[in-house]
Amino acid sequence: MDLNKELQKLEQVQMPKPERVLTMYLNTDLADPEQQGGEYKIHLKNAMNNFENYLQESGDKDELKNFRALRDDVEKYMQRYEQDLSKSIILFASTDGSIWTALPVQLPVKSEFHWEESPVLDQFKELKKQSPKTGIILVQQQNVKIVEAQLGALEGTKEYELDLDVEDWREKVGPHQANPSMGSGGKSPQKDLFDDKFKAHQHRWYKSLAPTLDKMAKDHGWETIYLVGDKEEAEDIQSHMNKPIHEVVNKNLLQYEEHKVIEEVAL
Structure with a gap:
């Protein structure tokens, strides 16, 4: 994958409601003392539950429907990813299907999740700078x-x-x-x-x-x-x-x- 082109593409993404973009930076390094019990699975589940609860309370049924469909895709991907874990996983995915960028990386990330109109690229840019092609x-x-x-x-x-x-x-x-x-x-x-x-x-x-x-x-x-x-x-x-x-x-x-x-x- 050409990360320069991918970054340029992601920087242009702006999703109108009820479409949104999920950004996920997840530490999955089992050598990390904080990950010995596979705690990343708990972080992922909690983040997804928090987003779903927020959308239920907002009353936006279309956005909630879109989120649930994307959540299902992300959880299926993670089941496959768990067969060959890297240190971290970075994922950008849109509810309309136009964006799906999943990057297993051998670098540490700070686990964080975002549900917004655009992908959150700060960590991605910093990692790309630290570890170029x-x-x-x-x-x-x-x-x-x-x-x-x-x-x-x-x-x-x-x-x-x-x-x-x-x-x-x-x-x-x-x-x-x-x-x-x-x-x-x-x-x-x-x-x-x-x-x-x-x-x-x-x-x-x-x-x-x-x-x-x-x-x-x-x-x-x-x-x-x-x-x-x-x-x-x-x-x-x-x-x-x-x-x-x-x-x-x-x-x-x-x-x-x-x-x-x-x-x-x-x-």
């Missing part, structure tokens, strides 16, 4: 992995591997396979030969990959880019890229699970 490029010799994140949550992953037979990069599909040049333990003559060959041609091979990385950064709207890996290898790729690099991180995280990479590098 990010591309994390992990490099380890002939393997390069790209992890994309937005609001601290995983957006996508791609992997490239240098095919030494044709001396060109190819996108990897399927599960990762061990480097055939590596032995079962320690150094080997085959590994030494591979290292020597890679070092001899590293500059040229990384130069050929750099345009692919630049294009991905442009097409996917990366606002921040990290290069992660051996300092020499990461800086070699950086020297060939046109896009500015926010930081070079001298760590070997290629085999880390993607969410751990994001936590280690970008949060």
Whole structure:
């Protein structure tokens, strides 16, 4: 999702009665001491009940009808969301169906709910500023992995591997396979030969990959880019890229699970 375009769209929303917009920022982090018993479910239920009671007292039957229909949709969504909880959930939804933006995020939010003619965007804007669209490029010799994140949550992953037979990069599909040049333990003559060959041609091979990385950064709207890996290898790729690099991180995280990479590098 392009959050810049989504934000621009949400800023234009103005619903006439009896239509309204529900704004929900909900902390669902089970690692939070205040959430150990799934207290977010109580917060959600109480907020929905408060809105419904208010509308019943107001006597606006059309708005109450609209709210109840939207409440049903939100509660069904939350049942699905609970199968794979993130730290927080941000949701903007209108009763006329024109707005439905649900964002599971790996960042803390202050739980709050609003029922108004327009979405309440303050927290959303602040989180977007704190955690921009990010591309994390992990490099380890002939393997390069790209992890994309937005609001601290995983957006996508791609992997490239240098095919030494044709001396060109190819996108990897399927599960990762061990480097055939590596032995079962320690150094080997085959590994030494591979290292020597890679070092001899590293500059040229990384130069050929750099345009692919630049294009991905442009097409996917990366606002921040990290290069992660051996300092020499990461800086070699950086020297060939046109896009500015926010930081070079001298760590070997290629085999880390993607969410751990994001936590280690970008949060």
